[in-house]
Every structure is written in structure tokens, then in C-alpha cells.
Amino acid sequence: MSSGVLEEAIKKAAIAWISVGDGPAYALWCMPVESSLAVVSGPGEQFAPGLAEAQRATVRLRGDHGGLIVQVEAExxxxxxxxxxxxxxAPQLAGKRLNASGTAEEVVARWAADGCALVRLTPAADATTGAADLPAESQAAPPRETPARVETRRPxxxxxxxxxxxAADAARSTGSGSLPDEGWDGYLA
Known part of the structure; x- marks a missing residue:
């Protein structure tokens, strides 16, 4: 696979599907940094189990059409x-964070205080799978159980x-029986 496709996919990446080991892939927002991706996870941030302690992870990136175009093993x-x-x-990544509570400096300070993991994912040499080698079938899976899911209540x-x-609406619109004839002359005038 051409490293140009990988480089271009990394440059345009705003979200990546990242999995650690045999675990499921999680959609994580990211930021391109040179030829790698920066991802933050932890308390108050996105859920990425095992990523902070991992040595390697599988990164899947999408193309302009929204489909998977490259899969790479990353250090x-x-x-x-x-x-x-x-x-x-960290300040660049905090600036890209949507709905941040506070300035970029405050977000970075919170990440450091709360023990959030800021990781850099660098593609490993010769570990890239291009479009020709990717599976043709959909890799969609049923939704996983999550504590964020809540039973929907009736309104x-x-x-x-x-x-x-x-019947009353029809009688009023035709003028029959809507107002008494007596005593309403002053009201209607």
C-alpha cells in the first residue's frame, strides 16, 4: 500500500476506530500530529479501555466517502x-476539543490533574493494510452494552x-346555533 494514502488519511483524520489487542474498536476523536495521531482518554473524556497501557493498537481510518480506506498497526x-x-x-488537542468546559489551558490542567492519558499513535513500518486487502463485507456489529444506555420512559x-x-365545530362555522339571537346585539355590533 502506498504510504501517501496513509499520510493523507492521517492528515484528514478527525475520528479513528481504535482497538487494543482482540478488543472491540472504539470511535475516538483524534488530532493529526506530523505522521501520527494524538488521542486523549480518561475521566471526563472519551472511553478507550486499555489504550493508555498498550504498546500497540489497530487504527482504522476512513476516506472522504466515509468508508474504511486504511487499517494500520500503530505504536x-x-x-x-x-x-x-x-x-x-496537549494545548493543540485541547483547542480542538468540542464542548470543552473552560479554556485550553484549563482543560490541559484538568487532564494532568485527573490522570487522563494523552497518547500518540505512530504507524508501525510495513503494518498497513490498504483498500485492496480490506474485507469487502460490512464490519458492523450490534451495539455493545454500556452504562450510558438508559431505558426510555413514556412522556x-x-x-x-x-x-x-x-359536530360543535361544524355548527359554529355555519352560523346555526352558535350564538343566541336575543341580547347579543350590542356584542356583535
Whole structure:
């Protein structure tokens, strides 16, 4: 496979499907950094079980059409707070974080205080699978159990809504029986 396709897929990546070992793949938002991807996970951030402790992970990237175009084995390196790489990458990644509570500096400080894992995924040499070698069938799987799933409750109704009386509506629109003839002259004038 051409390394140009991999490089282009990494440059355009905003989300990647990442799996560790034989575990399921998780859709994780990421940020391209040179020829690698940066991903944050941990308390208050995205759920990526085993990624922080892993040595290698499988990364699947999509193309412009939304389908899988490349799958690569990547080396995982965890960045430590205060290191030169952390100080360079963490503020950029925090700036890309949607719905962040606070400024980029506050988010980076929270990541360091809460023990969030900031990892860099670098493609391993000769471990890339291109479009020709990828499976043709869909790799869709049924939804996994998650603590985020909640049973849907029926909506609360404060009062019963009565159906309109069609006969009364028809009588009012034709003028028959809608208002008494006596005593309403001043009201109608």
C-alpha cells in the first residue's frame, strides 16, 4: 500500500476506530500530529479501555466517502504531563476539543490533574493494510452494552387532551346555533 494514502488519511483524520489487542474498536476523536495521531482518554473524556497501557493498537481510518480506506498497526506512546511533547501537543488537542468546559489551558490542567492519558499513535513500518486487502463485507456489529444506555420512559402528561367535538365545530362555522339571537346585539355590533 502506498504510504501517501496513509499520510493523507492521517492528515484528514478527525475520528479513528481504535482497538487494543482482540478488543472491540472504539470511535475516538483524534488530532493529526506530523505522521501520527494524538488521542486523549480518561475521566471526563472519551472511553478507550486499555489504550493508555498498550504498546500497540489497530487504527482504522476512513476516506472522504466515509468508508474504511486504511487499517494500520500503530505504536502507542503515552505522553507524560510536563514533558516537551505534552507541552506541545496537549494545548493543540485541547483547542480542538468540542464542548470543552473552560479554556485550553484549563482543560490541559484538568487532564494532568485527573490522570487522563494523552497518547500518540505512530504507524508501525510495513503494518498497513490498504483498500485492496480490506474485507469487502460490512464490519458492523450490534451495539455493545454500556452504562450510558438508559431505558426510555413514556412522556409525562399533565392533563388529558380532549379530542375536539366535530359536530360543535361544524355548527359554529355555519352560523346555526352558535350564538343566541336575543341580547347579543350590542356584542356583535
Amino acid at each position: 502507542v506512546s503515552r505522553l507524560d504531563p510536563g514533558s516537551a511533547e505534552w507541552d506541545e501537543i 409525562f402528561r399533565l392533563h388529558r387532551v380532549k379530542k375536539p367535538d366535530r
